[in-house]
Amino acid sequence: ARRAIHAGQSWFVVSLVGVCIGLNAAIISIVTEWLSDLKMGYCSDGWWLDQNFCCWEIEGGDTDVCDSWHPWSTVSTARGFVYTAFAGTFAFVAAHLVRSLAKYAAGSGISEIKCILAGFTMQGFLGFTTFFVKSITLPLVIASGLSVGKEGPSVHVACCIGYFVATMFKRFAQSEGKMREVVTAASAAGVAVAFGSPIGGVLFSIEEMSHAFSIRTMWRSFFCALMATVTLAAMNPFRTGKLVLFQVTYDRDWHFFEIIFFVILGIFGGLYGALVIKFNLQVATFRRKYLAKHGVAEAVFLALITALIGYPNRFLRIDMTESMAVLFRECDGDVDNICETATQWRIANSLILATVIRIILVILSYGAKVPAGIFVPSMAIGATFGRTVGIIVRAMYRTYPQSGIFAWCDPNVPCITPGTYAFLGAAAALSGIMRITVTVVVIMFELTGALTYILPTMIVLLVTKAVGDMLGVNGIADEMIRFNGFPFLEKEDHAFGVDVSAVMKHELHVLTETGMMVQDIERVLAATDVKGFPIVSTDGFRTLIGYIGRTELLFVLERFRKVREVNDETPCSFKSSGAGGHQHLGMDEDANANVFESASSSEGLQFWPWVNQTPMTVSPQLPLEIVMQLFKRMGPRVILVEDHGMLTGLVTVKDVLTFIATEKFDHDPSFEERGGL
Amino acid sequence: ARRAIHAGQSWFVVSLVGVCIGLNAAIISIVTEWLSDLKMGYCSDGWWLDQNFCCWEIEGGDTDVCDSWHPWSTVSTARGFVYTAFAGTFAFVAAHLVRSLAKYAAGSGISEIKCILAGFTMQGFLGFTTFFVKSITLPLVIASGLSVGKEGPSVHVACCIGYFVATMFKRFAQSEGKMREVVTAASAAGVAVAFGSPIGGVLFSIEEMSHAFSIRTMWRSFFCALMATVTLAAMNPFRTGKLVLFQVTYDRDWHFFEIIFFVILGIFGGLYGALVIKFNLQVATFRRKYLAKHGVAEAVFLALITALIGYPNRFLRIDMTESMAVLFRECDGDVDNICETATQWRIANSLILATVIRIILVILSYGAKVPAGIFVPSMAIGATFGRTVGIIVRAMYRTYPQSGIFAWCDPNVPCITPGTYAFLGAAAALSGIMRITVTVVVIMFELTGALTYILPTMIVLLVTKAVGDMLGVNGIADEMIRFNGFPFLEKEDHAFGVDVSAVMKHELHVLTETGMMVQDIERVLAATDVKGFPIVSTDGFRTLIGYIGRTELLFVLERFRKVREVNDETPCSFKSSGAGGHQHLGMDEDANANVFESASSSEGLQFWPWVNQTPMTVSPQLPLEIVMQLFKRMGPRVILVEDHGMLTGLVTVKDVLTFIATEKFDHDPSFEERGGL
Known part of the structure; x- marks a missing residue:
């Protein structure tokens, strides 16, 4: 129940x-x-x-x-x-x-x-x-x-x-x-x-x-x-009954020869991602150095610049989602004249300009001190570029309708649909910047319902990923994590070729199983700010007994003070009293005071119910890769290193990251390592 | 490179x-x-x-x-x-x-x-x-x-x-x-x-x-x-240019009140899954007992029965995918008269009959000794049932077009589209039998391109999953694994409340670090067929030194015989010779014979390069749940149990499964346990 x-x-x-x-x-x-x-x-x-x-x-x-x-x-x-x-x-x-x-x-x-x-x-x-x-x-x-x-x-x-x-x-x-x-x-x-x-x-x-x-x-x-x-x-915020801002139905099928052009879009996506991430990180460095105190001014300046530059260009003036809706459209029932053959070169110029300006603006704006995402701007950039390619390909087809690859086209229906190029370009740019693939296919698909274009989308993203892997960039989120120095293990595994003993901390603050007094514990607590303490045997062999977290130790100590008199010389014991090995208690505020009373026997304070008697341990010869897998897959905060029962060290995610950062060993982000198949 | x-x-x-x-x-x-x-x-x-x-x-x-x-x-x-x-x-x-x-x-x-x-x-x-x-x-x-x-x-x-x-x-x-x-x-x-x-x-x-x-x-x-x-x-095997067998475009939107009927479809999916799995397992038991030697006769009998019963019913006679294509269709440009109001009750009867017969046939046929999947039959059953519901709802709407919930309908366009009910029914039945959700949404979506119906599909599958969880069934694949007794840990975690020491094997076949002769090893190999041997110290304290696989042991022994003379009394050592702790060699056939020559020193055979010196170990007090997580997330074949450096036991996936099967402890598959949110 x-x-x-x-x-x-x-x-x-x-x-x-x-x-x-x-x-x-x-x-x-x-x-x-x-x-x-x-x-x-x-x-x-x-x-x-x-x-x-x-x-x-x-x-x-x-x-x-x-x-x-x-x-x-x-x-x-x-x-x-x-x-x-x-x-x-x-x-x-x-x-x-x-x-x-x-x-x-x-x-x-x-x-x-x-x-x-x-x-x-x-x-x-x-x-x-x-x-x-x-x-x-x-x-x-x-x-x-x-x-x-x-x-x-x-x-x-x-x-x-x-x-x-x-x-x-x-x-x-x-x-x-x-x-x-x-x-x-x-x-x-x-x-x-x-x-x-x-x-x-x-x-x-x-x-x-x-x-x-x-x-x-x-x-x-x-x-x-x-x-x-x-x-x-x-x-129904838009009163359209639709969830999505743009829905398109592409009636026409794609041709196998178009894959040549799709590859161009994929390459663009990969290059766009690498370029924007590289320069955005430089801008971020600049911002951190010189603009840290001028966040408001920076945002206002960027907004003014964006408005001034954007206003004259028809694709920059309107909202990015609106502009995508226009660009994705097939040319039947054209309302914005962007399909007119007469104006196509003017429009292509305008699109190229919009692509370049938007890329610069994104590089400058992402990371400004306001809420800011990069999905939609990337898609908008991909869409303007893709539409440009589409217009060029259609112009080629119109000039040489019978020659070469265009011979496959059925002359009775329009052969090239520039809207689909915009669609694929948007997918490529989004995938290039975030380095995600399956998600992008599904999102593009749910945004537009373009079922027939699922294979081209996948092909484009494949190329984007290959280009990105070759250029050796991670997604912008991961690069930002690295830039900001957050402690985070990447999902993919690396080979290090060292044992955990090369990385672990040797100098540990430990507690002994018995023989400590309250003042000893307080001294240890005051001497360091580590998050927890291994407990070892009193016999000098440093046999590992268990592990207790700092917060748990402080919490229990404080609760003991509430239920009984505790002075500096009250003895403390972490030794398990036999059978009840399971009672690893947490820090439940509602915990019955009885627990504390019974744990504070005449012999002193009994900490064992709060001791984790089965902390995760590894042997010092274990390769670092496996330790990292343990961190990632099992999620412990610390792993203790134990050599035939004897505590020899302790390792945390931070230790591993510090090791990676300082050693700079042959850490060439290769193809294979990045999950590049 | x-x-x-x-x-x-x-x-x-x-x-x-x-x-x-x-x-x-x-x-x-x-x-x-x-x-x-x-x-x-x-x-x-x-x-x-x-x-x-x-x-x-x-x-x-x-x-x-x-x-x-x-x-x-x-x-x-x-x-x-x-x-x-x-x-x-x-x-x-x-x-x-x-x-x-x-x-x-x-x-x-x-x-x-x-x-x-x-x-x-x-x-x-x-x-x-x-x-x-x-x-x-x-x-x-x-x-x-x-x-x-x-x-x-x-x-x-x-x-x-x-x-x-x-x-x-x-x-x-x-x-x-x-x-x-x-x-x-x-x-x-x-x-x-x-x-x-x-x-x-x-x-x-x-x-x-x-x-x-x-x-x-x-x-x-x-x-x-x-x-x-x-x-x-x-x-392009079908010469249609389409990948999928049926593509539908639902132009009309769904109404919020239709959720009531979608829930019925979801409940059907859950019940269908539970029912078919239950009876199919009974049929499988019967088949194993009485039909083990009559696989051919059984298949022929089933085919004849299916053909005889199915031929008169229009939805059973044609191929299941074709019948789904018909059932999913909107009623505009109706070619099969299944939308005619005049014949609607006759068709509904025919559909109900098809649903029931097909369910019985699936229960009997799945598991016959021929290649046999259950995806498409389930979808076909769901589609016939769903279309029936759709026809009934449309009849209700036509009878009371203005009353109650139907007042929401726009009188100018058809309000209820029975084809969408068939579509949702197919999704529900597929999800009910396989107990997968996200995959089903995407498959249905890719099969038909019905973008507007993504939310109804998700709602239906939600209900299906809830019903299935309440009835406490797993997917048919998992039930078959259990039925066949394959060693397989389910993905979700259970709470057992016991330590690994309750499950582990205590009686181990171990090798000692030094002091064994070839004949001792051969005796151990002959005495048991376990897959590998822990290696313990010679001093009698059973300190864990490492682990060696049976196949590795046999392979190395055989290779030694090729490079040097080995007799029964040749001494064998598993003791590491210091520094080179990393050379955990595999069984590469191309391995240089030098390795074997250098490993067969005058003192005897040195097995240490093939010993895994860092097998995965846990403490005997570790809760069984965590050991299972280790098996699932880290994927070792065995886990050794070590108490302060001393080998006390060994546990494999099979031990855990045997324990689960024999103990029959409070293993009520509850809601929560099944991942039921």
């Missing part, structure tokens, strides 16, 4: 997390839309209406002829000025809020959450203030027109919600493992609502976020993403 | 595996199609043409009016007789081939491959004979009309190809880990080509097959599935 209650509670918690994420996403979407339109004009029927709702009664897509909607000015230059002014203001408000209220709300947050899921704590990163500030600044940043996306921040906000909801339930608050599961599920829901792609979210949580994969985590992610997406669909 | 070669070889091997799987799948598809049509008639233009190719010139879908195609008879009864006779013949040939050539070719094979991927060996299961016989009997079985699918066997065949190709490369043949990776990738490609669903294949390999998930394995699966699917697409 108790299990059923627990199971029911889990369902309830995950549902609640999903619903909250869906609600929050819907609100963020509506506010973003309204703020974006505010840059262009206002609605006389009510200031709270965005352009779509203001012109709701008007049939047809051409909202320019709506009477209630007033642009700020009739003069184009003045409009541009107002547009820029609003952009700067939004960026200022957002950056200021982030700086004064919640520094953790800046950036995308994916790197940090990866570390948290791998077991590292970052106080306040998933806190309520972070959540609140990120939720209200995200619409401002998107509306300011900065070349940043909402997906990374959306994942961060979702994880905050997951953490916040779960802490309200004791069973989750107490178990770090359960908490991580909920946060993983929330990250899936975050992607699900950002893209309207529930399965894409689940895969994202598997491929990018989760450290230890299990079917149960996958299933929780599925459920959480489902609840969030259903909530979002029920709220 | 060597790494680059290795990486290149990996790419090459996985590509080759993918291409072979694609080719094989194309051939199987073409042969299946031809054999299926042969039951109905023959082509006068050439006996090798199936109905589609025979009538290729004829425009339009109505192939009945094709002159070259001759049905076997003009009399319906006679046609039925020929149909049944062919079905029996096909089944006889298939079952006979399986019995006389390759017993392992029977069944689906997924259970066994799961065990193989978990690290257990099954000689010949992935061998060439199995591959060959399964490849040629699969078309016969499908064409015989038995209620079995081709997906499970297709995965098995793909894994055989993967294994076969990989053994041709030394680096793979020598490493069990690499081999498993290739087989996992091949299983993804198997599903990919069976369903035309590459991403579904990748997810299947993650959710169902792979034991230890890693990004690299996922990426290999992706690549292998891509190569296989591209090859299949290039072969």
